[in-house]
Amino acid sequence: xxxxxxxxxxxxxxxxxxxxxxxxxxxxxxxxxxxxxxxxxxxxxxxxxxxxxxxxxxxxxxxxxxxxxxxxxxxxxxxxxxxxxxxxxxxxxxxxxxxxxxxxxxxxxxxxxxxxxxxxxxxxxxxxxxxxxxxxxxxxxxxxxxxxxxxxx
Numbered sequence: 049x050x051x052x053x054x055x056x057x058x059x060x061x062x063x064x065x066x067x068x069x070x071x072x073x074x075x076x077x078x079x080x081x082x083x084x085x086x087x088x089x090x091x092x093x094x095x096x097x098x099x100x101x102x103x104x105x106x107x108x109x110x111x112x113x114x115x116x117x118x119x120x121x122x123x124x125x126x127x128x129x130x131x132x133x134x135x136x137x138x139x140x141x142x143x144x145x146x147x148x149x150x151x152x153x154x155x156x157x158x159x160x161x162x163x164x165x166x167x168x169x170x171x172x173x174x175x176x177x178x179x180x181x182x183x184x185x186x187x188x189x190x191x192x193x194x195x196x197x198x199x200x201x
Contacts, residue, residue: 078128081121090114099168109168116172119143119179126183127199137197141187144180147173 063070094110122140126132150173157164183199190197 073133075129079121079125081124083121086117086120087114090117097168112169112172116176117179119176123179123183123199127201130198130201132197132199134197137187137190140180140183144177144184147176147180151177 064074065071090113091110093113094106098105098109119140126136126140154166154170154173186199187197189195
């Protein structure tokens with residue numbers, strides 16, 4: 049499953065950078081989010097809040113924290129441009145739905161597996177889902193009213 053996830057992620061990045069039609073849709077002037085405002089706090093949190101202070105554990109925790117906030121630059125860009133095509137809207141929706149299904153899996157495992165308590169992934173997953181909440185609201189409103197998806201500026 050990880051190989052499918054990694055290969056699909058790499059193919060998405062390849063399309064965004066090299067596919068002649070997809071590459072044209074990128075607007076560098078609008079994409080000005082300073083990613084270090086996300087990366088550095090996540091690294092600091094991973095160094096301070098982890099289950100065990102080992103390199104592997106800190107890097108795993110860092111990846112969880114970073115994954116939780118990685119959608120923020122995309123959401124900011126979508127809010128700035130206010131131009132969300134169907135493919136982008138559905139892609140962001142499915143990313144959020146993926147996290148929602150993870151939460152259902154955690155709830156199921158909590159009640160069916162003894163001693164299944166993992167606070168760091170749970171909190172990071174909840175933060176990520178909450179970041180999607182606003183997008184979900186506007187996504188469902190546009191779907192319900194059969195209108196083009198637009199986020200408020």
